[in-house]
Amino acid sequence: RTEVERTLCEVWEEVLGRERVGVADNFFSLGGDSILSLRLVSLLKARGLLLEVRDIFQARTIESLVPRLRGVASEEKDVEPFALLSEAERRLFDEDVEDAYPLSALQAGMVFHTQLEEFSGIYHDIISDHVRFRWNRGAFEQALASCIAEHPILRTGFRLDGERPLQFVRRQGALPLQVEDLRAMSEQEQEQHLASWTEAHKGYVFDWEHGPLFQIHVFLRSDESFQFTISFHHAILDGWSRASLTTALYNRYESLLQGETLQDEPVDRTYRRFIAAEQKLLADSEAKQFFASRLEEAPTRQVPRLKVAAERQAGAPVRQGVLRLEGLTPISDRLIALSMSMGVAVQSVLLAVHYKVLSSLSGRDVAVSCVTQNGRPESEGAERGLGLFLNSLPLAMKVEPASWRELIQKTADLTSASVGYRGYPLARIQQDLGVAFDEVTFNYTHYHVYNDMEAAGETQLEVLESSGFERTNFDFHVDISRGLGRDVLFLAFVYNADLYEEGFVQRIGAYYLRAFEQLLEDLDAPHLAAPLLDESELSQLRDSRNATVVAYDARPVQQQIAEQAQRTPASPAVVCGDVTLSYAELEARSNRLA
Structure with a gap:
């Protein structure tokens, strides 16, 4: 086999944790997924071989990927601080801010819906772990400070008052940590307190500009266990990022308790690269045509609605069901x-x-x-970035x-x-x-990033139970x-x-x-x-299908409408194009005509 094929096999073995990989082995048959494909692409790029994630999904085997190699990867120029802003936008920020860039489209949409629903809990995620491990506030604060220094998104605020929404990164980030001692309570009282706290905290009003956009609450439950709760707006962390943050925080905390010294990690700039890539993609006519052609016949309503939504008061949350x-x-x-x-x-x-x-x-x-x-983005270490x-x-x-x-x-x-x-x-x-x-x-x-907790060594930290709200x-x-x-x-x-x-x-x-x-x-x-x-x-x-006899209400239609208007006045009665009349409105109009 060729040197290129041997290099590809070595990288696949490293990424997939396999002792031996053949050129005909399928990436997904060996346990590959989208996150692992990112790591694969970035490691190949470091060895001078250029592939994209789409190549992995479409070719799937090494022998099929070789013809797709696009030669030696050139050195990519990184995005500089403030490079994605106009001059007028740059002047909005003082020396306490080290970087700024636009919100992503999804970030802006989440913030919009949160404000539309008046902070009723939409896109406010609360994830809680009951952890068996000893508590040391000093060590935990040091571990948390290390994570905040490494990841700019944990020092980020939003400015929503300009021509477009912007996010900015502070040079220093506060420790959004609160600790509450519940050890005097019984286990049942602790559970009730945690449930009440979570319910009340769902309506937390985020201060977009001053923050914090994430908080960590620790509830001491015994001398050997505590409740770790991370509360954050979804606009700063996705699920993988939250899991990655939790894993890094637990690993660093445990290392400190074992007497080890934390090494300074380089600041991760993955999210700035992501924003730059999205800004570039917004002008991609090929992407626009791809979705226009594929969604031409797509229905917008598929799941039958057997209920008529009641009219909600402003700020009242949508009733969410979970099955x-x-x-x-x-x-x-x-x-x-x-x-x-x-x-x-x-x-x-x-x-x-x-x-x-x-x-x-x-x-x-x-x-x-x-x-x-x-x-x-398909860059080195992107799978470890937060955002x-x-x-x-x-x-x-x-x-x-x-x-x-x-x-x-x-x-x-x-x-x-x-x-x-x-x-x-x-x-x-x-x-x-x-x-x-x-x-x-x-x-x-x-x-599977959680597996890094075990890979870090003989971990003594044990997650007893987890729960979440989103x-x-x-x-x-x-x-x-x-x-x-x-x-x-x-x-x-x-x-x-x-x-x-x-x-x-x-x-x-x-x-x-x-x-x-x-x-x-x-x-x-x-x-x-x-x-x-x-x-x-x-x-x-x-x-x-076999029922051929249908019983109809023989009463006058206007009487039936009047009775229905009493029962469900806000329900739709007539729909014509963009115009909808409720039963109450239809009854009122018919009375005026009478």
Whole structure:
């Protein structure tokens, strides 16, 4: 084999943790994913070999990647401080600020929705771990200060009063740490206190400019354990970043308690590079055309709304429902093994079922969903950077008659085709097309960065239990997460409870589980061969088709409208184009005519 192939094999072995990799081995069959593909690309670049993440997704094997190599990677010029601002914008900041750049499109959207909902909890994430380990405030503060110095996003504030929203990085960051001693309380009293604190803190009003945009609260529960709670606005941290921060903080804290000295880490500039890449991509006509052509027939409403949303008072939060289903866990290992045998990402198998269910719910052969994508730049160490590197890409797929295997492969091809445009913001796509894709979103997470806690050595710190709160502006969110150190998948639905009943969401969840079971039973069977409905639903459908007698209310229509206006005055009665009249408005107009 050639020297280039040997180099590629060595880098794959390092990234994937394999003793030996062959040129025909599939990246995804060996456990690769989007985060690991970033590390792979950056390590190859350091050895003078230039590839992009899209190459990994499309070629998948070393022998297929070799022809895609674009020669020796040239030295990239880094983005300088303040380089993304105009002269007028630079003059807004004093010497206490070391850098500034625009907000990303997703950051701006999250801030907008938070203010629109009047800080009712939307995009305010609260994640809490019950940790078994001894507490030392001095060591913890030192570990936290080290993380804040390394990552500019932890010293960031927002300025929203100019021509465009900006974020700035302070030279020094305060320690947003609060400690509360609960050791005098019983375990039940502690749980009640923590639940009350979390509920009250959901409505925390962020001071965008002065901060802090994240806080850490430690509740001492015993001499051997404490509750670690990180509360932050989603505009500064995505899920991987939060997991990476927690891992680094725990590792550094434990090192200090073992008497070790922390080494100064270089300041990470990954997020500034991400913003620069997005600014450049906004003018990409190829990306604009890609989504325009793929979303031409995409429906904007797919999940039937069996409820009419009640009119909310200003500032009142959307009622959020969360449904967690255990049925995916027992078949997780088989689904992961199936993805590896097909040489596709685990996400592709899960997404295929997602599109299948959406198509079944809407009765259309085209399904669309926003899919959470990792948009980190393809630079060295990007997987360790902190920030909001996500994008929700609206991806549409035609769910045509085919086998389950073909449906999964089609989904994998869709992902591979879109990965090169993963940084083109959802807000810009919606602006380009004049369509809002805010109904359904899908997210698959595998936070294997937590494995770094074990890799750091014989760790004594143990996470006993974790919990979390987060809220988005999407109406129907499908979340599948993968456990650590074992092939276990967890399925959850986060939904707008003003639009969907829990029982209806449970039925939808059953469709997902039934589809997973069907593809595992026979991968080459047509995905249309068996219905997703259960026997009771099929029986109800048969009965409704055979029912030919319909009882109609014989009372005058105006009387029925008047009674309905008394029962649900705010519900829609007449819809014509962009005009909607509620029952109360229709009743009032009919009375005026009478």
